[in-house]
Amino acid sequence: MxxxxxxxxxxxxxxxxxxxxxxxxxxxxxxxxxxxxxxxxxxxxxxxxxxxxxxxxxxxxxxxxxxxxxxxxxxxxxxxxxxxxxxxxxxxxxxxxxxxxxxxxxxxxxxxxxxxxxxxxxxxxxxxxxxxxxxxxxxxxxxxxxxxxxxxxxxxxxxxxxxxxxxxxxxxxxxxxxxxxxxxxxxxxxxxxxxxxxxxxxxVEASQSVRQRERRTKVQRALAIAGPVLMRVVAEGGRLSEEERLGARIAEGSLRDELRGPRLLDDAVRAELERLRRRGSSVTVLDEGGLDRVDDVTLSIIRGQLAETLSEATSERLYVRTSPHESVAVTVVGRSGAGTGLSDEDAVDLWREIAHPRR
Structure with a gap:
């Protein structure tokens, strides 16, 4: 009762x-x-x-x-x-x-x-x-x-x-x-x-746990990328061959990618970025928050299109940035030739806008 x-x-x-x-x-x-x-x-x-x-x-x-x-x-x-x-x-x-x-x-x-x-x-x-x-x-x-x-x-x-x-x-x-x-x-x-x-x-506690997990993952990936290079630099006293210097520059670029644009990266994109750097291209990857609310399935589609775009790129300098536009997810700009600034329209040889997939 x-x-x-x-x-x-x-x-x-x-x-x-x-x-x-x-x-x-x-x-x-x-x-x-x-x-x-x-x-x-x-x-x-x-x-x-x-x-x-x-x-x-x-x-x-x-x-x-x-x-x-x-x-x-x-x-x-x-x-x-x-x-x-x-x-x-x-x-x-x-x-x-x-x-x-x-x-x-x-x-x-x-x-x-x-x-x-x-x-x-x-x-x-x-x-x-x-x-x-x-x-x-x-x-x-x-x-x-x-x-x-x-x-x-x-x-x-x-x-x-x-x-x-x-x-x-x-x-x-x-x-x-x-x-x-x-x-x-x-x-x-x-x-x-x-x-x-x-x-x-x-x-708040759950958010902090997620951030700690993300930081731990980034540190582990950074150690996996830069650890062997740093050990080699220490062992050789800074005397590196051209191939080793190239590997160090690639490791540095990969670390910058992990810090500046983690949501743009997957294994296929990382492989294409490394290929471009090995052939001498300068690549800048920057995520300014345009993909924060994109779900995993849509993000996978965008990454696949980005990897395809990078596989066809031949530019000396590549700029990969997320877009704040509601219909454009990522913008890829490639520049070659004598141009030294973004205002040199004649030097732009690649312009690709990856749109948000329609669900």
Whole structure:
């Protein structure tokens, strides 16, 4: 049995006990039928408010928890939780009971018996009803009901008598219920905020792990490329043959490629870049972030087209750069001859734009 079911059972039993006191009259009452009608009207209204549940949506529980920041935390919390707020018509019915039931009971028993136990049970009964209304997220209605109860009981039996017979207890119950609801709401907000912070911390930790893995991979590749060359340089004291110098220049270019354009590289592209450098071409590879959001399948297609372009290149200087344009992925420019700057249009002998593949 859930906690909610236990609380509902206690509320039903307690309100039934309070109302049952109204049936145990010890003296004749002028209008017993009105007393019974008021009692059952109270029970019907109270039990309706206690047992009412919001209509469940078939999609409830399927939506993901929203990402929230500090400014939208309260709104996200309200959206993420099922609302238990009492509908307006039910709240109005409860307020009506708080006004009608005390007056009906007082009329039913007469002025001579308005302070009898079977006529004053409504002080606790209406207070219990307003506690339920407060828990059902209708604080203004609850306090209006308490005000109506205070005014009615004071008119029929006097303020001091009403306070002594139970009005104080009803006011205290409603006030404590409001404080408890505020404490629960604050605890729920703190829990949601803690969940958000934990999610953000997990995201940062995962991002750092990915970056560490990428750095480790780059270091291992750099050692694999430059390690043998450096060991050879140290062993020979810097005296290298032309072939070894060429190997050192190729290793340097490969390291620059790994640092400047890692997303442009695969085995085929690396092989073509090494071939071009061995034949004496100068190659510059630069990734400026144009491929950051490209998936692996699309990236593989772009790399294949880049490797094909490089395999046909004969330029003395090649510039491979990613493009910020939404339709162009990579631009390959080749230059040969006497030109020394990018403004020398006559020296450009290769211009290839690799477009983003259509999916």
């Amino acid at each position: 859930s906690v909610r079911n236990i609380l509902v059972g206690l509320a039903l039993a307690f309100t039934a006990y309070l109302a049952a006191r109204g049936l145990w009259w010890t003296a004749p009452v002028p209008m017993p039928w009105l007393l019974v009608v008021a009692l059952f009207a109270y029970l019907g209204t109270t039990w309706l408010v206690v047992l009412w549940e919001p209509r469940k949506d078939g999609r409830a529980g399927t939506e993901p928890i929203p990402e929230v920041d500090g400014d939208g935390l309260d709104a996200a919390l309200v959206a993420a939780q099922p609302s238990g707020r009492l509908p307006g018509w039910a709240a109005g019915l409860a307020l009506g009971a708080a006004i009608v039931v005390p007056n009906a009971l007082s009329v039913a028993v007469g002025l001579d018996h308005v302070t009898a136990p079977y006529a004053t049970w409504y002080l606790g009964g209406i207070g219990a009803l307003m506690v339920v209304v407060m828990v059902r997220r209708r604080p203004w209605i609850a306090w209006l009901g308490i005000i109506a109860l205070a005014v009615t009981s004071s008119v029929w039996m006097g303020p001091l008598t009403a306070l002594g017979l139970g009005l104080v207890g009803s006011v205290v119950w409603v006030a404590v219920a409001q404080l408890l609801m505020r404490s629960l709401d604050r605890a729920a907000r703190d829990t949601a905020q803690l969940t958000t912070l934990q999610r953000q911390a997990s995201g």
